[in-house]
Amino acid sequence: MEHFIRIAFWIFTLSGSLQAGPLFKRATSDWNIDFMRANVTCPPDSTFYSPEEVLPKCITTALDCVMQELLGKARVECDDPENRIGQALETYSTLSVTRIRNGHGLTDSPDCVCEKWRQTTFHEFLNKTETLLNLDNTESHKTSA
Numbered sequence: 001m002e003h004f005i006r007i008a009f010w011i012f013t014l015s016g017s018l019q020a021g022p023l024f025k026r027a028t029s030d031w032n033i034d035f036m037r038a039n040v041t042c043p044p045d046s047t048f049y050s051p052e053e054v055l056p057k058c059i060t061t062a063l064d065c066v067m068q069e070l071l072g073k074a075r076v077e078c079d080d081p082e083n084r085i086g087q088a089l090e091t092y093s094t095l096s097v098t099r100i101r102n103g104h105g106l107t108d109s110p111d112c113v114c115e116k117w118r119q120t121t122f123h124e125f126l127n128k129t130e131t132l133l134n135l136d137n138t139e140s141h142k143t144s145a
Contacts (some may be wrong), residue, residue: 032088033130037123040085042078047119050128056139058112060099063136065114067092068131078122095136102140 048069070085070092078085100106120128128143 004031023055031091031133032084033126033132033133035084036088037126039082040074040078040080040122040124042074044121046073046077046122048073048122048125049114049117050120050125051132052117052128054132054135055111056135057107058109059101059132059136059139060104061106061109061112062114062132063096063099064106065117067096067130068114069125074122092102095133099140100138 025090051066054062067089070089074080075083080086117128
């Protein structure tokens with residue numbers, strides 16, 4: 001009887017604690033947003049398509065748009081002595097591949113077109129990108145739960 005009570009205790013304890021949060025939720029520090037804010041400087045007239053009001057079906061496409069802005073425009077126009085943009089691109093590429101493997105591929109829906117977003121400063125672009133990545137974390141948790 002004593003073993004039964006011990007086993008029941010551990011079953012309830014573990015099942016309760018494992019449901020408290022996602023097992024694979026990404027830490028915001030992994031996204032390199034803060035590092036880019038601190039180390040990347042762009043000319044004041046540089047503008048970037050910033051992800052706004054992204055629909056869940058558009059997250060992978062929006063992430064691809066962010067990578068295009070970083071790879072194309074930010075790498076050319078901005079000063080990045082510590083290669084923070086390159087580090088962020090590696091992380092976002094991994095996120096994108098993971099989403100595609102989980103069945104959330106790129107879409108050509110008119111709702112998901114990058115050019116419909118406002119063009120903003122690099123700082124605001126990073127803020128909007130962080131919001132997008134938080135949305136990805138939320139949506140990833142919903143589908144894995």
